[in-house]
Amino acid sequence: MLRGFAFALALSLPLSAGVPAMADPQPTRAELEAIILETILENPEVLEQAFALLQEKRQQEADEARVASIEQYREQLVASPNDAVIGNPDGDVTLVEFFDYNCGFCARALSDLYVLLEEDKDLRVVLKEFPVLGQNSMEAAAVSIGVAKNHPEAYEEFHRRLLSYEGAANGDSALALAGEMGLDSDALAAGMRSDTVREVVEGGYELAQALGLSGTPSYVIGDSVEFGAVGVDALRAAINQARCGEDAC
Numbered sequence: 001m002l003r004g005f006a007f008a009l010a011l012s013l014p015l016s017a018g019v020p021a022m023a024d025p026q027p028t029r030a031e032l033e034a035i036i037l038e039t040i041l042e043n044p045e046v047l048e049q050a051f052a053l054l055q056e057k058r059q060q061e062a063d064e065a066r067v068a069s070i071e072q073y074r075e076q077l078v079a080s081p082n083d084a085v086i087g088n089p090d091g092d093v094t095l096v097e098f099f100d101y102n103c104g105f106c107a108r109a110l111s112d113l114y115v116l117l118e119e120d121k122d123l124r125v126v127l128k129e130f131p132v133l134g135q136n137s138m139e140a141a142a143v144s145i146g147v148a149k150n151h152p153e154a155y156e157e158f159h160r161r162l163l164s165y166e167g168a169a170n171g172d173s174a175l176a177l178a179g180e181m182g183l184d185s186d187a188l189a190a191g192m193r194s195d196t197v198r199e200v201v202e203g204g205y206e207l208a209q210a211l212g213l214s215g216t217p218s219y220v221i222g223d224s225v226e227f228g229a230v231g232v233d234a235l236r237a238a239i240n241q242a243r244c245g246e247d248a249c
Helices: 002-012 029-042 045-072 074-078 104-119 135-150 152-163 171-180 185-190 195-211 232-244
Strands: 084-087 093-099 123-129 218-221 224-227
Touching (some): 029 045, 045 195, 074 093, 074 195, 084 152, 093 104, 093 195, 104 123, 104 152, 104 232, 123 135, 123 195, 135 171, 135 195, 152 171, 171 185, 195 218, 218 232, 224 232
Parallel strands (some): 093 123
Antiparallel strands (some): 093 218, 218 224
């Protein structure tokens, strides 16, 4: 197996990696394998270089595929009529957040979002329901989608309070919060299995799969994706990159 690997490595490495150039006549495969194997044994760092190059290549390919997917699904990302929008609806940069109401990292990242909204009056934020943490999250998302559709003026407060809720966010706690806010909780409960809820949740899953998102929070800003609660500085830099091509505009 090592001999086969050595031959494959020979085909992928430049001569500068430590493999001697071959003079005519061309060596046989067995001779070449022996030379490569000897080179590896004498210079094991060649393996590290090869794996690093392979990892870098795969990362570049993944990034290029992700950018292509963002462009392909741009309209669904930033302009879906069923998604809630906060901040400046006419802002010049849109930040899309995929979140789950039971995600502790999402709750902690909420303050980052409001720091950005307070300092950047040209920021538009799209909130994408991505309930990946079980049935409780699915139920909470269903109520949230109903609030966004039927009570858009109350959505931002509802979102902030439910995401900060102490305990499991589920259908009961989401409906109770809606009732406390004076919203029609009976109508929201009746709409939890509506076509709109199904379309929003399925659409979020499809976008996440296309972009390679597996957890929350995840952010799409311009042509970049930020995975996890990366902090306000990283988000600010991504926003500036989308706005002016620099980390600081």
